[in-house]
Amino acid sequence: MLAWRRRSDSARLLAELASTGTPVTHAVLDQLLQSPRMAAVDYLRKLLIATNVLPDRLEPLARLGPWLDAQLADQPAEHQRLVRPFAQWVVLRKARRAAIRGRYTGSSANADREDIRQALVLLSWLTERHLTIDDLTQAHLDEFMALVRSKRRRAVRAFTAGTAARRITPELIIARRRDDTPSRFIAEEHHLDLLRRCLTTGGPAPLDVKVAGSLILLYGVRLSKIHSLTIDRLSRDNRGTYLAIDSVAVLLPPNLAQLVDQLIAEPPRTFGLRPTTPALTTYLFPGRPPTRPIGPATLGARLRRHGIPVGAARNTALIALAAELPAAVIADLFGLTYKTASAWSSYAQADWTAYLNSRTVP
Incomplete structure (x- = not known):
């Protein structure tokens, strides 16, 4: 704590705000978002929410208004x-x-x-x-x-x-030029090798990387869903452990269920303060502080550092699932829209063997 007070930009910022005698609110912190100390502002806000000084809020939405004002100012x-x-x-x-x-x-x-x-x-x-x-x-x-x-x-x-x-302009047409066909895949052998590395206990990869990597390699789950998974989405019966990725619970393989249990018992230490309420430990992938989940970009960077190409791995998993399961089942199990799941089913109808081998990602 003494080292944090001496070296941290957030600690200095907190001292400055306290010296003004003005209550620290979200609005006060929002005024500092465009300053060079934005990272310190972010961390301080999370710290104050974690200690119940400030109420929680949906940060991406809350920041949109101040960002708009700053963009339009000039x-x-x-x-x-x-x-x-x-x-x-x-x-x-x-x-x-x-x-x-x-x-x-x-x-x-x-x-x-x-x-x-x-x-x-x-x-x-x-x-x-x-x-x-x-x-x-x-x-x-x-x-x-x-x-x-x-x-x-x-x-x-x-x-x-x-x-x-608003009848300011006539109806204008912008041609759709984007090709939505997936183009990044990994070879089946490499895909299975990555999955073995994730599902094997031990090894250099940390638990959170193993669990997140397994969810991508097995089920093609987006990082935007994985990062915010909470422990209460897990359930157990005599058949095993289930995880509700979306609306329907999925039975996890025994190795993955074991890794999930280890991750819950030994969450990564990302925050200096000890949790003071049970709510601080509800995220499967806690961030800094644990009242927030880890950011999807941060989790993606951790996966890539350990050799898991997130986009290509997800595409490979989805094309394999689409070849075996109906679109409606994929949508319910893994959080895709029915339109997206149907598109993957259409992709899977073709013979992708030669194409997948030609798109190998090392």
């Missing part, structure tokens, strides 16, 4: 007039609905920020050509879209759909 008044209603009534409204359903994540927030950012990019592009949004035609939009990366086309489409709904 924009021309005309750009603010167009983007703020789009952000408030389209982006944030959709985000709040997703949050109510428990489906709003950090990745969702990144996509929403991209929608707003691309709206500003389009308006800046028009300004450089001495045009306004009222002048936007299909020819102008086609010219702009030729400069936009495929992954950002959806963001531009969201904004132009909003301006058309």
Whole structure:
């Protein structure tokens, strides 16, 4: 604790806030988010939530509003007039609905920020050509879209759909150019070797990597679902241990069930303070502090450091499952939408043997 007080940016920040005599609130911390000390602000907020000084909140959604204000602060008044209603009534409204359903994540927030950012990019592009949004035609939009990366086309489409709904622009078409066919796989032999390494007790890989890697290699579960799994999603009967990844519990292989039990008994130590309430230990993959799950990006980086290519491993697992199970079963068991599960079933109908071997990831 003494070392933390001497060296930590978060400790210095806490001392500065305490010296002001003003109560420390989420709003006070939000004002510091754009400073170079953002990492210290993040950690301090988590610390105060973990010790019940601040109430918990859905951080990805809560940060979207302050981020929007910061983005628009230096924009021309005309750009603010167009983007703020789009952000408030389209982006944030959709985000709040997703949050109510428990489906709003950090990745969702990144996509929403991209929608707003691309709206500003389009308006800046028009300004450089001495045009306004009222002048936007299909020819102008086609010219702009030729400069936009495929992954950002959806963001531009969201904004132009909003301006058309408000009758600021006519109905404009953005052609769908993205190819959703999966392209990254690993060879079957390598896939099985990784799975053996994950399911074998001992070895250099830590328990959390083994368990998360097994869930990806066996069931193709997204990191955005794995990172927030809680212990109460486990159940047991005389057949074994079950994990409810989505709406239906999956019977775990005995080796994986044993690893899960070890992980619960010996969670990774990521936080200096000892848990003070049972709620602090509910996450299967606790973060810093354990009132929060580990971030999906952090978990993905840990898996890759231990030789597990997350995207390719997930694709390989899903194509194998889709060849054996109906789309509806895959959707219920592993948290996919029915549309996505059906697409994987369509991919699996072809003979992928030669293709998978040619796409081997070392």
